[in-house]
Amino acid sequence: MEANQEKLRAFIGQRPVVVLGCGNGRKLAFLAPPRSKSITLVDLSERLIREAERNLGFKVKAMNADFESMDFSVFDPGTAFVMLGGTLGNLGDIRSFLGKIREVPSSRLVLGLEFLEKNGPDEISPILREYDNETGFGFVFGPLASLGVRRQDGEIQVSFNRSESRVEEHFVFSDARALERLANLAGVEADKVRRMLLSSSLKTTFPEFCAILESGKMELVDSFGKRASRICLVERSPNQ
Ligand SMILES: C[S@@+](CC[C@H](N)C(=O)[O-])C[C@H]1O[C@@H](n2cnc3c(N)ncnc32)[C@H](O)[C@@H]1O
Secondary structure, three states: OHHHHHHHHHHHOOOOEEEEOOOOOHHHHHHOOOOOOOEEEEEOOHHHHHHHHHHHOOOOEEEEOOOOOOOHHHOOOOOEEEEOOOHHHHOOOHHHHHHHHHHOOOOEEEEEEEOEOOOOHHHHHHHHHHHOOHHHHHHHHHHHHOOOOOHHHEEEEEEEEOOOOEEEEEEEEOOHHHHHHHHHHHOOOHHHHOEEEEEEEEOOEHHHHHHHHHHOOEEEEEEEEEOOEEEEEEEEOOOO
16 A cells, blocks of 8 residues: 555555545545645535545635636646545546536546456446435435426436446426426526436446547556555546
């Protein structure tokens, strides 16, 4: 572990660190309390940012923001972006995220992810069953509920998107009036929101993950940990 921590610390060095989806910060504190003088915590939850600040025990900047829509040009060249605990799986579009990281000159990316062995149906079916429960549905449905949509206005479907290697939860409207109301609210055509992506979660094998990185013109520099759970050090591909 010590050797791996050293690799991680060497990869980050003195770079400014931006922790995307910091959660309570415990993993960061355990894995690699960075030596950087500039650490920025980003999370949708202000409460978690406060917890992370307490757990890290040193001075950090905090941004209560959505990393999917935020402007990455505010970050310094050379920034090391850190996303631990499978947070990458929260992104709807991983390639566009990798594109934003690439636009920050000389930046680096540290990802903590869990991998499957082979992504076959025997591995995917139990995972899909885990997602198919009312507690989880309540959580992912929250944003739609806050827009006045009711659960009985449609159905939540859980599926595995093989080309993107991710579990997806969609809400499919069956109530035409509820659909029309939401479409008007959002200012879009009803067909665009008839089947809405509520959440996505990356479930992939290590080789497929490397292929996703490659298609985003990024490259795996090193990775360590157990096969199922790894820290991946990622950089912009040379010559791209
Ligand atoms: C799976 S948890 C991991 C937390 C932490 N990185 C860890 O390893 O313990 C994902 C975290 O990302 C945050 N998050 C999810 N989507 C986000 C988004 N679009 N923008 C900012 N934070 C987000 C959640 O609030 C949560 O704290």
